[in-house]
Amino acid sequence: MDRVIPKPTVKRLNLYAREVQRMIDVGQQKVSSSDLGNRVGVKSNQVRKDLAYLARDEVAGDHGRAGIGYDCERLVVGIEKLVGAQKRWSLALVGVGNIGRALLSYASFDEEGYPIAAAFDANEKMVGKRIGRWEVQPMTQLSRTIKARRIPIGILAVPREAAQGLADQLCAVGVVGLLNFAPMQLTVPPHVIVANIDLTITLKQLSMDIALKSGSGRSSHRRRKERS
Amino acid sequence: MDRVIPKPTVKRLNLYAREVQRMIDVGQQKVSSSDLGNRVGVKSNQVRKDLAYLARDEVAGDHGRAGIGYDCERLVVGIEKLVGAQKRWSLALVGVGNIGRALLSYASFDEEGYPIAAAFDANEKMVGKRIGRWEVQPMTQLSRTIKARRIPIGILAVPREAAQGLADQLCAVGVVGLLNFAPMQLTVPPHVIVANIDLTITLKQLSMDIALKSGSGRSSHRRRKERS
DNA sequence: GCTTGTGAATTTCTTCACAGCT
DNA sequence: AGCTGTGAAGAAATTCACAAGC
Numbered sequence: 001m002d003r004v005i006p007k008p009t010v011k012r013l014n015l016y017a018r019e020v021q022r023m024i025d026v027g028q029q030k031v032s033s034s035d036l037g038n039r040v041g042v043k044s045n046q047v048r049k050d051l052a053y054l055a056r057d058e059v060a061g062d063h064g065r066a067g068i069g070y071d072c073e074r075l076v077v078g079i080e081k082l083v084g085a086q087k088r089w090s091l092a093l094v095g096v097g098n099i100g101r102a103l104l105s106y107a108s109f110d111e112e113g114y115p116i117a118a119a120f121d122a123n124e125k126m127v128g129k130r131i132g133r134w135e136v137q138p139m140t141q142l143s144r145t146i147k148a149r150r151i152p153i154g155i156l157a158v159p160r161e162a163a164q165g166l167a168d169q170l171c172a173v174g175v176v177g178l179l180n181f182a183p184m185q186l187t188v189p190p191h192v193i194v195a196n197i198d199l200t201i202t203l204k205q206l207s208m209d210i211a212l213k214s215g216s217g218r219s220s221h222r223r224r225k226e227r228s
Numbered sequence: 229m230d231r232v233i234p235k236p237t238v239k240r241l242n243l244y245a246r247e248v249q250r251m252i253d254v255g256q257q258k259v260s261s262s263d264l265g266n267r268v269g270v271k272s273n274q275v276r277k278d279l280a281y282l283a284r285d286e287v288a289g290d291h292g293r294a295g296i297g298y299d300c301e302r303l304v305v306g307i308e309k310l311v312g313a314q315k316r317w318s319l320a321l322v323g324v325g326n327i328g329r330a331l332l333s334y335a336s337f338d339e340e341g342y343p344i345a346a347a348f349d350a351n352e353k354m355v356g357k358r359i360g361r362w363e364v365q366p367m368t369q370l371s372r373t374i375k376a377r378r379i380p381i382g383i384l385a386v387p388r389e390a391a392q393g394l395a396d397q398l399c400a401v402g403v404v405g406l407l408n409f410a411p412m413q414l415t416v417p418p419h420v421i422v423a424n425i426d427l428t429i430t431l432k433q434l435s436m437d438i439a440l441k442s443g444s445g446r447s448s449h450r451r452r453k454e455r456s
Numbered sequence: 457g458c459t460t461g462t463g464a465a466t467t468t469c470t471t472c473a474c475a476g477c478t
Numbered sequence: 479a480g481c482t483g484t485g486a487a488g489a490a491a492t493t494c495a496c497a498a499g500c
Contacts, residue, residue, distance in 0.1 A: 032480085032481065032482090033481080033482075034481090044481095044482095048481095048482060048483065048484085049483085049484080051482090051483095052482090052483060052484075055483085063482095064481080064482045064483075065481080065482075066480085066481050066482040066483080067479085067480055067481045067482075068480090068481070068482085069480095069481070069482085070482090
């Protein structure tokens with residue numbers, strides 16, 4: 001009777017979907033929980049538990065067949081239904097510096113249903129330039145454009161000092177999610193959700209993990225270690 | 229008697245250190261667990277529990293003073309001792325496309341003790357170019373350079389199709405950590421640790437979180453929602 | 457009054473183990 | 479034989495609640 005899906009499960013479901021899609025591209029039709037687990041770096045038990053959430057949802061439907069496995073096609077469809085990949089969310093990119101430009105050239109956003117709908121920069125030399133199919137807009141247009149086009153998610157790719165102020169602006173004009181590349185914690189109204197991409201923190205964790213593993217030898221599992 | 233520091237705690241300790249450093253820059257001398265908690269988006273209880281790990285470590289030392297708080301200076305020093313920020317780790321950047329170039333221009337890596345020591349690309353037009361202070365090297369130099377300079381961490385900023393092969397190469401020449409920007413799970417030997425920066429998965433989680441929060445109104449806590 | 461530190465309770469997530477289907 | 483689904487056990491992380499210091 002549990003309607004809520006655990007956070008870690010949501011994440012893994014997305015990984016499964018991507019992996020299974022890739023198997024389909026290669027002509028595979030069935031997949032077992034242990035196959036999938038190996039590819040994603042997760043125990044087969046965990047895979048089955050995660051996939052069991054599909055069956056609990058009316059629309060996603062049941063899937064596994066004992067002795068056989070899961071049908072790839074149905075599986076990705078089911079996961080996407082459950083985990084909401086059906087909707088498209090447009091993005092507003094704020095900051096067209098190095099990271100911003102990299103994001104504009106990053107085709108996957110589009111392909112995955114997250115089109116960048118507009119790009120803004122404070123730098124006058126940047127404003128008006130065309131980058132790919134975007135024309136960089138001045139910050140003065142930010143509210144207007146986001147409101148008019150009802151863009152739900154903002155990407156902050158600006159220097160740390162500017163991030164909080166722009167986050168405030170974005171929240172004020174109705175954004176409900178932020179993808180934050182600035183190395184700081186943003187403070188936002190309670191209805192807004194922030195996802196941080198924090199490169200230096202990630203690197204620090206990585207090096208800490210490396211340092212720790214050197215000290216603690218013997219682990220029986222033999223595949224891979226993963227951090228998000 | 230617990231020598232091991234929980235993963236989530238390591239992450240938060242890094243966030244605390246950064247935040248406290250910023251307070252120092254602004255002239256602050258003391259900080260309380262609730263101050264710090266507010267800034268990082270964590271309950272004060274949690275902050276204290278996390279900081280208690282400092283006292284358990286001989287070298288990091290004890291810190292909090294009841295009724296007063298923590299001394300900012302000593303705190304960052306203590307955290308950095310505990311969480312290993314003293315060591316420098318050099319990086320090998322593999323792939324000088326959009327993301328790769330953005331990383332080369334990203335000053336924080338250097339400042340935080342993670343200098344990019346070399347950059348490689350498979351594209352002949354790229355090889356030999358100077359970008360900032362780096363000269364892009366051909367992939368044929370990859371093993372030589374990494375072995376010679378004993379670079380411990382590789383950054384994979386290459387297309388998905390190339391990622392696994394290059395990961396294999398990097399692991400073969402002694403890298404012990406990988407920062408992977410390719411949208412896939414890498415398979416690596418057990419002693420190598422992988423940290424993934426997965427933009428589309430992050431976006432999918434973000435949009436799922438947004439969708440969920442719309443459905444479940446009343447939560448009593450009022451600050452921010454954070455995902456890594 | 458405001459603060460830290462911490463055992464105990466609680467919640468969340470993972471792993472185990474096995475019944476049951478193909 | 480090989481596989482799924484799941485209750486039960488276990489482990490990990492968070493939150494509570496309160497004694498004790500300033």
